[in-house]
Amino acid sequence: MDVLMEGKDLRKHYRTGEVEIEVLKGINFQIFYGEFIVVLGQSGSGKTTLLNIIGGMTQASTGELYYKEQPLHEIDDQELTLYRRNEVGFVFQNYNLMPNLTAYENVRLAVEIAQNPLSVSDILREVGLENWSDHFPSQLSGGQQQRVAIARAIVKNPELLLCDEPTGALDIQTGIQVLKALQKLNREYHKTVIIITHNVEIAKMANRVFYLKDGLLDDVKIIEKPLCPEEISW
């Protein structure tokens, strides 16, 4: 398999108020095209920071990060923005939809900056929301909102889909619906999906699981037979 992304000795420290914290303490990894990766770890283990670095939301304090062999650690803000615009789709735990745009408009927002976008209506149909496109986020359930967020992330047709606790705010039924949408993307559209979670059950869906502990990659486990969302429960 071809390497999509490679991180070498990634470290990150930042300041919160008056305290300086080292969140990542030297992480090395490779991600291959079309993989489904789940990153597991306790709160404060550095999962979100790692996802942010992979997604170009922030840069590592030291270390090297390559995407399609291009050094992301050397590029400036403008190039990093283009990287996010053209290559990455994000799904957040709290959906982060624009509250005063409808489902359709939230997805359409991403289309306006994409180079090679997909059809908004097709994507909404894919996530089962074709009849909810005129609704504002406050008129949708949590699961529906998260599916709008997924639709918004994939409508740009990105190579890499990064999900930060995508089911964290959802009940099990709704969570499974969301995970199904993500697996479909991975299997049918061959998108590379990285999910960070502290829900160990979700890890059973992955090709590989990264275990993060105290800012270090503690273990990487390969799953020979990933499960379907319907087969897991929590």
Added chain:
Amino acid sequence: MVMLRRKTWRDIRENFGVYLACIMVIALGLLLYTSMSIAVESMDKAQQDFYVETNFADGFITVTGYPENKVNSLTFLPGIDQAAGRIVKEVRVIDQQEDSNRYLKMLTLNDANAPQINQIQLIEGQLPNENQPEILVDPKFLAANHLSLGDSIDVSIDGNQVSLYITGTAQSPEFIYIMRNAQDLYPSAEEFGIAYVPLSTLKALVKEKGQVNDIVITLKPGVSFDSVKDSLQAELKPYGVRSIVPRKDQTSHAILTSEIKQIRTMTKTLPVVFLGVAAIILYTMLRRLIEQQRVAIGTLKAFGFTDREIVLHYLTYPVVIGTTGGVLGGLSGVALSFPLTTMYKEFFALPGLKSEFSFKYLFFSLALAFVFSVLSGVKGSLDILRLEPAEAMRPPAPGTARKTLIEKFTWFWQTLSSQAQMGIRDVFRTPTRSLFNVIGIAVVYSLMTVSWSMQNMTDLLTVVQLEQVQTYDVKLQLTEPSPTGAVKFALAHDAGVSKVEPVLEVPASLRSSWLKKDVALMGLSEDSTLYNILDKSGRRLEVPDHGVLLSEHLAKSLNVKAGDVIYVESPLRRETLSQKGENLLVTGVVPQYVGLNAFMKDTELQRFLRQGEISTAMLIQMDSAEIGSMKSKYQNASNVSSIESLKDTGAKIQKMMESFGFTVWLLAILGGFCGFALIYNASIISLSERKRELASLRVLGMTPSEVLRVITSEQWTLYAFGILLGIPMAYGLSMSMAQSMSNDMYSLPADLPPMALLGAAAGTAFSVLVAQSRAYYKIKSLPYVEILATRD
């Protein structure tokens, strides 16, 4: 970016109240700017056009009598282009009512062969025929006295009663603002008007034959009036020159020009104040919006929106607000310019004065709004650039939690309720925002203070002038300087008269280095009690034996102070060739609210003039019941120019002061609205920032008004600092306002009494209270359960 535009529109709709308040502040500022700019531009243009069309004179000379056939020879003097002689007579209109005071200034119309200076413009009717008792009058006199063309007016000219028929109305550039004299302060079209009469008609009615008593001149291009004044003075001296006035000092021109200048100053200052307040509102609002939408910004960044795209998106808020305010202000300003111009037409008879739709000022107003809003928007949204997307997704790091300065005063701090402590802490923890709000409140407060103090200034001016300075009952003005003894004696024996004091008022030129001012030099008797000179604290000052006292405004114009020496000349001085004038010591500088004078002891002024014991007016203290009979006794006397009771003067001063009322109220209302908008915005920001805290307090069982205390204590703290900063600002503004509204006719005292400071504080507090009442209703309807159920 269609979707982002939709987001902007919906965001604005959600907080429409605050945005609307901001739009209104901008619109008000630009309403004033556009309407005043259009009005002042049309006034300026109408003035210039009228002057050119009518060949307005560069100089105005009054003489006792100058041979009619010699007038043209004045053009042989270097610098003089044209000269025209006229007969000017001020005549009393004879009424049924004996003590009425209606006067007409009669001017002879230009002879067809003479140079056409100060041509009249016929407004309606037709020109009067030669040798016929026919006149034209100014339209305001006609209207104010309910006269019509064809009506006759009875006047008394040099003792002869004549009926004159009105054939039409006309307007001259010399009488755009019609006042009998500079001391009148306010025009009264009912009591004083201008009449134009053929030379042949008036010649037949006056005593002096073959003579003119008034000459107007124009200058050759590039020639200054000062360079011809001396030669004119020398030429006219033998003919009893009374005054030589350059165009800039001609009453109507000076008032119109000073009004134009004053409006221009206001068009430059007032909008800046309003746009400044609007900029503060926009800035704080945008900062809050950005803080509130931190995650949305992070999300947009995560999706690959560039910083430029996001900053532009957030700039659309101020641009939309600014543009809307600009369009509203510009259009309503254009609309207001029409009634405003009509109002100016009431005061200034300028034939070409009319308002027109102005794309220029509409554009300027839009551009101003745009620049102000973009500047405040850029300042408010720069933080977006510094925000890393990953950082934006997290809630902001808590600020450094240190005790604020005020908490060190534990004895005070402990007395405060928890809500007050929360509110006050916030003032110190968001110092930039607090500072902007404090500045805004200070501006509002100083506007209100000026409004209050102007009311006070005008009251003070009226009271001081009418009760302390002019303490006479009647002033009898003589047509020319006359020996004091005989007049005083005659008046002293009239019924009801208890005291008569002579006054000598003569035209004089005061010079200090290159600065020069033409004023009336006033000679008062040593023991004068009917006209008092007061110092700054209102104490009566003795007129010095030697030297001259100057009014503050005059001293400033000449840039002199007590102890300096000025050079004084007067056309009434009997001079030797080597001694045209005299150096006189400035013995003091005194406040003078009405008029612009220099004061001397009468004996000293008589010595200076070398004309013996003369006076030009008599101040009389008398029984008010006898004033009417005194008026009817003397008003037709050939050596009496006018008799005015203090009551008449008071009415004129009062009328002038009332004309300031509009400005006073406008400032107060606009200031109050700005204060409301500022505090309302601050309330909404506090509410949205603290909704979780406030919801918790509601859940704890506090009533909406107890919860409101968190916000009100923050705002009253800002208010207190705003007032403290506002006091020096108010002093500055009040001084500059008084200065800009003062002219040669009156000086407004730059006084800021405690009442003005307190009144403005109450006014500002009122606008704060109104804004807080809106916040109260928002707290009352706060969905606190929902707020606490949702995550930040």
